[in-house]
Amino acid sequence: MSQVEAPTQAFIAGSWLETGRTFEVRTPIDRQVIAQVADCGPEEARRAADAAVEAFAAWKQATAYERAAVLRRWYELMMQHAEGLARTMTLEMGKPLREARAEVRYAAGFVEWYAEEAKRVYGEVVPSQFPHKRLLALKQPVGPVFAITPWNFPAAMITRKAAPALAAGCTVILKPAEQSPLTALYLAKLWEEAGGPPGTLQVLPAQDPVPLSEVLISDERIRKLTFTGSTEVGKLLYEKAARTMKRVSLELGGHAPFLIFEDADIEKAVEQAMIAKFRNIGQSCVAANRLYVHARIKDAFAEAYAARVRRMKVGNPLEEDTEVGPLVDERALEKVQAHVEDARKRGARVVAGGQVEGLTFHPTVLVDVAPEARILQEETFGPVAPILAFEDESEAIQYANRAPYGLAAYVWTRDLSRAWRVAEALEYGIVGVNDGVPSTPQAPFGGMKYSGVGREGGKWGLEEFLEVKYVSMALP
Template identity: 60%
Template sequence: MTAIQSLTFDLRSPSTGLVIAQVSDQGVQEAQDAAERSVTAFQTWRRTTAYFRAGLLRKFFDLMLRDEAEIARLIATEMGKPVSEALGEVRYAAAFIEWYAEEAKRVFGSVVPSQHAGKRLLVTHEPVGPVYAVTPWNFPAAMATRKLAPALAAGCTVILKPAEQSPLTALKMRDLWTEAGGPADTFQVITASDPIGVTQVMMADARIRKVTFTGSTEVGRLLAAQAAPTLKRVSLELGGHAPYLIFEDADIGQAVADVIACKFRNAGQTCVCTNRIYVQRAVAEEFTARLTAAVQALKVGDPLDASTQIGPLVDAQGLEKVQRHVTDALERGAQATTGGAAGEGLYFTPTVLTGVTPDMLVMQEETFGPVAPLLVFDTEEEAVQAANDTEYGLAAYLWTRDLDRAFRVSEQLEYGIIGLNDPVPSTAQAPFGGVKQSGYGREGGPWGLQEYLNTKYLSMTVR
């Protein structure tokens, strides 16, 4: 193996701006070596029994829960999520490991009836092969386990490339997998300040048979194109622009609490956060007043403080985008009923905007910040049309107590995930993913496991 020069990059806390760690800065050579090790490890790992893999995953799950407080503090420190919220993420992340520890034993084959007496037709499933997984910074534990757990359960080896803003959580999970008894090189983490060279190696290597990516639509398109020459299996969870429809029959107090939970967790930096809130005219005034009061009461502060509800944005680029969106809206006639300005460092005051119009940037792009734009609608048809008027289709939400409307609207919304009176619908046993420019493929439940399996058909003549 080629000797590798030891290079590092500084990792800074978005809360304090201080250097919290120096992380190995890996490049092309390290990527090539990781690919070789993953391919070699796959030849053995693929032949292990489902029960063996399930046992290791169960140990991995137990270790995640054992160290949940430590992992939560890592998340809070490296990307700014409030520690109490980060603890919830760790448990959510561990739930995927637990689910796939159980699901590994349920990759059933089948016998297909034949029209010929002398033939037997069998269908089995096999692991796709070595996997390259790329995850974003906003859920450094959960985005990893949503990919890692089903891949390992299926018998695939995994090379995980976490975001450069949040590699510590991935490295910790790798160590826990090793402690659980995970064989060498079945789960590797490659860290890099500039991921382009690393990714090019993985995409060009025909032996890497699967790429799974969560991130922007722009990067997802590039990866899909790069995967084409080697015909890799691809799953993409990309950008979102989630609408939240508040109908006039909603429980306004509960609807406000739900919008807060959906919009402001992780300071609005989640792909399924609502980005535009449509309120029926009859309740718009009351909803706006109560939402404004609730947002004003949110505690902004140190993410390591258990009482903090809103932490910093992850980096200067993220803060600049939020500022640009809010400034554009205010200059075009919107009003901020609360917030509307940046705080110190990478903090942005939780904001509610009224008088928002479809031509504003906040309605055209995913803001990824603590900004709630409100729009008023009159009819159900108008609300559905506005909700679907986007190239994205990841998640959408609605609040109604009318059962007929619940079904009508849910069926018309062009999204992969619908939260009906539910601001946080994601769970390990359910499918997660979008349509249109929000990508393809699903994570979670049996659908997530299928992403890492090939189907093999055996036709046998019996004489």
Template identity: 60%
Template sequence: MPLTPTAAFIEGRWTDLETRFVVRSPVNQQMLAEVSDCGTREAEAAAQAATVAFATWRQTTVYQRAAILSRWADLIQVHAEDLARLITWEMGKPIRQSRAEIKTAVALARWYAEECKRITGESIPSQFPDKRLQIWKAPIGPVFAITPWNSPVSMVVRKIAPALAAGCTVILKPDEQTPLSALKLAELWAEAEGPAGTLQVLPSSDPAPLAERLMADPRIAKLSFTGSTAVGQKLYAQGSPTIKRLSLELGGHAPVLIFADADIAAAVAMTIHAKFRYAGQSCVAANRLYVDDAILPEFTARYLEAMSHLKVGDPFAEDTDIGPLVSEAAVQKFKAQLQDALDRGARLLCGGDAQGLWCSPTLLADLDPQSRIFHEESFSPLLPIQGFRSEAEAVARANDTPYGLAAYLWTRDLGRAYRIAEALQCGIIGVNDGAPATPQAPFGGSKLSGLGAEGGKWGLEEFLQLHYVSIQLP
């Protein structure tokens, strides 16, 4: 495994704590490292350091911040292979997909290095000849960021790059499964001459007390969180006493709609990608597959053929498509959702096997609408396929969920593409596109999938506050 720090990164220094926790790899169940285990004491120290650093960092010019972010992006690129291998060791993502994640991270860092140069205000026409009305944009303050395990490099960069670009300081709590990736990014930030206290990383095996401490701290102006809806709801409540600004990217339950006029070959290929990359462990992964009855038999046959070519195995092998799930709990969820569907009369078309943490790509048909898989994220290579008879039925099924993060549809009818995209209740829609996310576009959802946006200029604005200035001329 590549060398990486294992101590907490607080106020620009590596802080090696006596209390540590073990990080194990899903690849071989072996210990990767023992990492400093932060608690409320470290949270207080980090909050103080972030507050002090903010007073200086906010005064730097956007060009100074852009230069540091550019150097950081270059260093991530230089260390791309080590970071990719670190991702694979920590969460089991196939190495080709880990390398693609690093490319995304570099693109995000470079995007915000440039975008921060376009933080501009406005002048508003005044009805009074002796008044000048202006809108200024200022960094909101120290930020508390919490990232998940499934994209441990790109998700970190997507949160902290816009915050740092805006002039905010960041305290990062990475997922306990994948702290090493975040610590490596902190090391590279310091190497890029990021000032002490601007980025701090607090690994923790029990993040609840640490999070409660920072959420109660009035000096922390904003929370940026990606994770489960249940945890997001708790954090939402904890932020209310201090009226924190919130960005919450929570659970998803993405439907895929395949209409009769779709390019079936393209729809199969892109839906395979949308579902099975990261073994389905993505909040925007295809979770429910709905196909027009007119093409359901043909589409199903072609989909099964494509699934048969997916290779499950060693995530470090160049030809592996699906590696291990992140934990035994994830495997148990796969098994429970599968068994629930089968008990309700579903037909198993392929897969259904689990060996250790490796689960085979699995397709189910003829499901009861009450099956758990229709109401929960799978976060595994388990997918139900069902038919529909009309546009109205397809939209109704797609929207029949409290989540609203992503959705996908395939059609060659431009009018239908607009009608369906406008009717879907979610934040991200891929029309004939199974991978719509890109650094310059917003990423976020509606309903129980959260609030706010990451990516593009919208992600930067999440860390800025408006100052209205009215100037009476003498």
């Protein structure tokens, strides 16, 4: 029996189905089982593909206003169920409850935005050099979509993909992360209540995603793959999707630098760097993984930052004042511990945090970190902030761009000219200037280099699910 409000069956072709197999969902709070969830495999994948193809024929013919109305109802239901969704997220992946509430609003924001944008998929008339011809560019939905989402933002990563796809007229088969399937099933329940037609949005939980994914990626009828996750898995999916020439969007790993220049307001820079680093316990692809501070203010910043970190409330994520709760599972904890231990062996000093309680790793600040330390080479995905010094603007940009990733970067300066120079020089898809939380539904989200291809959010996210068709019409 589930301890949350979400269904536990698979949602296929508009029906809630048992699969004959289940897997456990354990809360990171105390590792207790909170639900037994349907475990889908190749058979369920084939059924979902058939349903998505059948539903697409009708959904793409629905008017933009009809699709917008369903999306709007979905948004309203999400807001009505905000507390239930937030509690579900906290239970299944450990996000502090007040952050989970904020994620519900953020996730619903994508649905609200695309409910409006569904009515703004415009074509174009292209001037012709021939008086008897009319040239048109039309936009049409790409087709059924296979979406794979991660556990760290269990609601927002779904709506950021599903809302634009559904607005465009596509149907969506969703494979949520095995750590957090309940939020996805809850959202599917609300889509059903909003009047979403059978087969337009389907959710297939799976403990082992590979057999299910193989079926859908190899199916030529599935025309789009959208994935958020690690760069390693993204590369494999990219290669497999190429075999059926699918459209692909990949939002992959990040290793975000945060550059703090000598003219910074240290108090304000500390607060923005706190948000950029410790939101979601550092389990974010846009989390600030490397804090580069001008040598002139590095010690003052490190002291103020460490003092603020020590004041963070660590505890049960269901309690209202908790800022840091448990990491999602043992594997996540082991990686954070390994990165800190490696840095310490290479000479780094822990100036705040470092304690471990269960799956909770206390927020930690490191100084004197060696350039070859793993924490400067790999994405930590946890609450650890290494602070390093730079001497000038050129060196800061060099350090920031050294990573093979290019998702998000942050800059703190009061110099307007420098803000423009650095923002333009950083090889990242997202740059927050004096802003630790730049993401918003109406703006593009995505990276360069090994951080992926394509964009989510805003008009750019909608275009990922549209094909352009050219029509040349000669007048008889």
